[in-house]
Amino acid sequence: MFDMPSGAEIQSIISILRAGAGYFIPELYLSALFMVLIILDLVLGGRKNRILASATIIGLLGSFFFIFQQHALPDAEIFFGMYSLDRFGIFFKYFFVLTGVLAVVISMEDEHLNAQESGVGEYYALIVGMVIGMIMMASSTDLLMMFLAMELVGLSAYALTGYLKREPRSSEAALKYLVYGAVSSGMLLYGFSLIYGMTAQTNISKISTELTQHGYDPLVMILATLLVMAGLGYKMGAVPFHFWSPDVYEGAPTPITAYLSTGSKAAGFAMLMRFFYVAVPHAVDGVEDMLGVDWLHIMMIIAAASMIYGNVVAIWQKNVKRLLAYSSIAHAGYLLLGIITMDQLGTQSVLVYLLGYLLMNIGAFYVVVMIANKTGSENVDDYKGLGKSMPLAGAALTVFLISLVGLPPTFGFVGKLMIFSALINKGGNAFMWLALIGILTSVISLYYYMFIPLNMFLRESEHNSQKDVSTGMVSKVVTAVLMFLTIYFGIFFQPVVEYAKYSVTMFGALLK
Amino acid sequence: MEMFTAIGLNHFLTISAILFSLGMFAVMTRKNAIVILMGVELILNAANINFLTFSKYNGGMEGVMFSLFVIVLAAAEAAVALAIVINIFKTFKTVDVSSVDTMKE
Numbered sequence: 001m002f003d004m005p006s007g008a009e010i011q012s013i014i015s016i017l018r019a020g021a022g023y024f025i026p027e028l029y030l031s032a033l034f035m036v037l038i039i040l041d042l043v044l045g046g047r048k049n050r051i052l053a054s055a056t057i058i059g060l061l062g063s064f065f066f067i068f069q070q071h072a073l074p075d076a077e078i079f080f081g082m083y084s085l086d087r088f089g090i091f092f093k094y095f096f097v098l099t100g101v102l103a104v105v106i107s108m109e110d111e112h113l114n115a116q117e118s119g120v121g122e123y124y125a126l127i128v129g130m131v132i133g134m135i136m137m138a139s140s141t142d143l144l145m146m147f148l149a150m151e152l153v154g155l156s157a158y159a160l161t162g163y164l165k166r167e168p169r170s171s172e173a174a175l176k177y178l179v180y181g182a183v184s185s186g187m188l189l190y191g192f193s194l195i196y197g198m199t200a201q202t203n204i205s206k207i208s209t210e211l212t213q214h215g216y217d218p219l220v221m222i223l224a225t226l227l228v229m230a231g232l233g234y235k236m237g238a239v240p241f242h243f244w245s246p247d248v249y250e251g252a253p254t255p256i257t258a259y260l261s262t263g264s265k266a267a268g269f270a271m272l273m274r275f276f277y278v279a280v281p282h283a284v285d286g287v288e289d290m291l292g293v294d295w296l297h298i299m300m301i302i303a304a305a306s307m308i309y310g311n312v313v314a315i316w317q318k319n320v321k322r323l324l325a326y327s328s329i330a331h332a333g334y335l336l337l338g339i340i341t342m343d344q345l346g347t348q349s350v351l352v353y354l355l356g357y358l359l360m361n362i363g364a365f366y367v368v369v370m371i372a373n374k375t376g377s378e379n380v381d382d383y384k385g386l387g388k389s390m391p392l393a394g395a396a397l398t399v400f401l402i403s404l405v406g407l408p409p410t411f412g413f414v415g416k417l418m419i420f421s422a423l424i425n426k427g428g429n430a431f432m433w434l435a436l437i438g439i440l441t442s443v444i445s446l447y448y449y450m451f452i453p454l455n456m457f458l459r460e461s462e463h464n465s466q467k468d469v470s471t472g473m474v475s476k477v478v479t480a481v482l483m484f485l486t487i488y489f490g491i492f493f494q495p496v497v498e499y500a501k502y503s504v505t506m507f508g509a510l511l512k
Numbered sequence: 513m514e515m516f517t518a519i520g521l522n523h524f525l526t527i528s529a530i531l532f533s534l535g536m537f538a539v540m541t542r543k544n545a546i547v548i549l550m551g552v553e554l555i556l557n558a559a560n561i562n563f564l565t566f567s568k569y570n571g572g573m574e575g576v577m578f579s580l581f582v583i584v585l586a587a588a589e590a591a592v593a594l595a596i597v598i599n600i601f602k603t604f605k606t607v608d609v610s611s612v613d614t615m616k617e
Contacts, residue, residue: 144578151585155592162596168603172612174596179548179609182589183539186555189582190532193562193575197525200570202578247615 020078023085026066026093030132033059037125049120053108056124060101060131067093075506081203082142091351091503092138092270095358096263100131102362103259109366109475111373113253116164123163127259130156134263138270141278143192143202146271150188150235153264154181160259161252173251180234180244188231194224195279204279212281222294228275229298235268237261238332239305249325254372257321258365261328262358269335269350276339277347277507299340300430304437306333311441314448320368320378323448324361327404330445331357337434338419344504346422351500353415356489360403360412363482367397370471370479383452385461392476394456396483401449403486406442410490416442418497524565532558545597545607549590556586 005013021028033056040055041048067090075086104127107113113120133152140146158181162174196202198220199210233241249257280295310330317323335357338350368378370393375382387394403412416438423435489496531554538551560579567575597607604612 144574144581148581148585151589155588158592158596162599165599166603168614171596171599171603172614175545175600175609175612178593178596179539179545179552182549182552182593183536183555186535186552186559189556189559190562193559193566193578196575196578197562197566197570200566200572200574202574250615 023076023078026063029063029066034125034128049114052124053104056104057101060097063097082145084141086506087503088506089139093135096131096134099263103127103255106255106258106366110255110369126156126160134267137267141204160256164253169251173248176244177248184231184234187227191224191227207279208281225294232268232272236265236332237329238302239309242329246322246325250322254369258362262361266354299336303333303336307437307441311444318380341422341426347504348500349418349422356411356415359486360400364400367393383455384459387457396479398453399483405446405449411486414493521569528558528561543608543610545609549593
């Protein structure tokens with residue numbers, strides 16, 4: 001049925017692959033790091049947690065060099081349109097490597113994780129594997145690569161969630177994450193197959209051309225849209241695909257909770273932006289296109305539901321990790337607002353918000369780990385009086401929570417301000433209502449976030465049975481740095497905003 | 513009569529839609545973790561049938577390539593999933609998902 005390729009064809013394929021590899025160096029480097037870490041784990045004996053963690057941090061930091069070099073390369077589609085190199089992708093490369101580094105830093109702090117008798121083993125290798133997957137999610141331009149990258153992230157994340165094998169909560173979280181993840185990626189795949197059926201293309205820009213030229217069946221398209229949104233919504237943790245997140249966030253090792261809530265969520269948003277902006281044709285020259293509008297309405301509903309549900313349900317939470325899980329559902333809603341505007345400012349503000357969310361959320365989880373080391377509890381009621389015994393941690397947590405609410409002078413404020421101003425700029429009734437919901441739910445969130453500092457500083461501890469674990473120098477420095485950065489970028493945000501603007505220029509023609 | 517004898521695009525798509533629905537049904541109603549994973553396999557294979565069908569009727573090899581990757585991925589996912597299920601069985605002595613529910617509001 002199919003002819004064998006001739007020698008010349010094979011030669012041309014090889015030369016295309018070779019040319020593409022030059023644009024693929026950070027990913028190749030990280031894959032090599034992944035394998036080095038596995039080998040290192042095998043050859044080293046004894047207590048190797050520290051060595052492996054340091055090797056991972058150094059290795060990940062090393063990749064910044066290769067990513068930086070990519071600024072010199074022109075934008076290109078490589079490997080037969082499977083993958084692309086552009087400013088948007090480079091932003092997310094920096095972002096995900098940074099997320100990986102911070103996840104390793106938290107893991108070093110978590111005594112619960114390091115006390116495992118079997119050692120951490122492949123833990124750090126899996127973190128690097130997830131970094132590769134997330135980078136590829138942000139840069140893929142083909143349905144196949146998107147699906148594979150998403151599964152790479154997913155499979156690593158399932159294993160990491162269940163890493164505390166002796167702990168029932170961790171195993172349970174892994175099972176729930178796995179079941180929801182497998183079903184939603186299956187739905188995403190079915191949605192992709194429908195899109196492939198309508199267009200006979202798997203490259204997202206070709207899909208866009210095909211859809212504009214030949215039209216489509218609206219019923220099939222809305223079905224495909226819903227299925228694809230189910231897959232992406234699961235990664236982003238948005239209502240109504242959020243059912244996994246509270247249980248998984250509570251049961252997973254805390255560093256992995258922090259990693260999932262920032263990294264894997266951001267990867268979902270990166271992929272959604274690329275897919276939605278590029279593959280789905282929108283209104284061009286004022287002519288409203290049906291397809292873009294379908295997507296937009298679905299995303300508006302998801303955004304509003306996420307903001308309301310996440311913020312309202314969080315009020316009743318007693319476990320801090322669970323509380324942050326609901327808060328992360330709410331933040332998914334705020335982030336979606338930026339995508340809905342579909343203009344330069346909105347997209348730019350999503351990138352800024354993601355960066356702010358990374359710093360403040362990782363910071364908050366870092367302090368939660370420190371407190372759990374000391375008191376062995378994640379319950380809000382056990383935080384009473386901690387502000388006196390751990391002043392730095394208490395102050396830092398307060399800053400991170402203020403930033404999560406979105407009050408000045410923190411990074412969280414800059415992100416929220418940009419998203420709401422993008423919405424209000426857009427005018428239109430629907431956008432105004434969304435902005436209103438966003439602002440009102442932010443007010444609700446003030447209550448449950450501020451409940452934690454209230455317990456820490458203004459209430460006395462009922463029992464004095466705290467283990468006397470003095471926090472090390474390293475953790476103090478890390479907390480202070482994260483706290484400083486959260487405030488610093490809240491005041492001097494210009495460079496970040498400019499860089500985010502530069503990163504979204506590639507969407508130029510697609511965004512109004 | 514020809515509708516029943518000549519197998520065309522719609523027959524394949526119907527089969528795949530039925531498989532997808534059965535998979536979703538299994539995932540939503542069954543309590544046994546292994547059966548849920550079987551439902552997931554049905555969903556993935558429904559998508560595979562779609563890809564192969566569209567590849568056959570649209571021309572082009574993308575769909576065939578896609579389904580090859582999906583088959584490999586389904587195997588990898590099954591391996592990770594079963595490892596987690598075995599761990600669940602060791603801890604909880606059951607693979608019934610309704611009894612593996614210790615975390616509450």
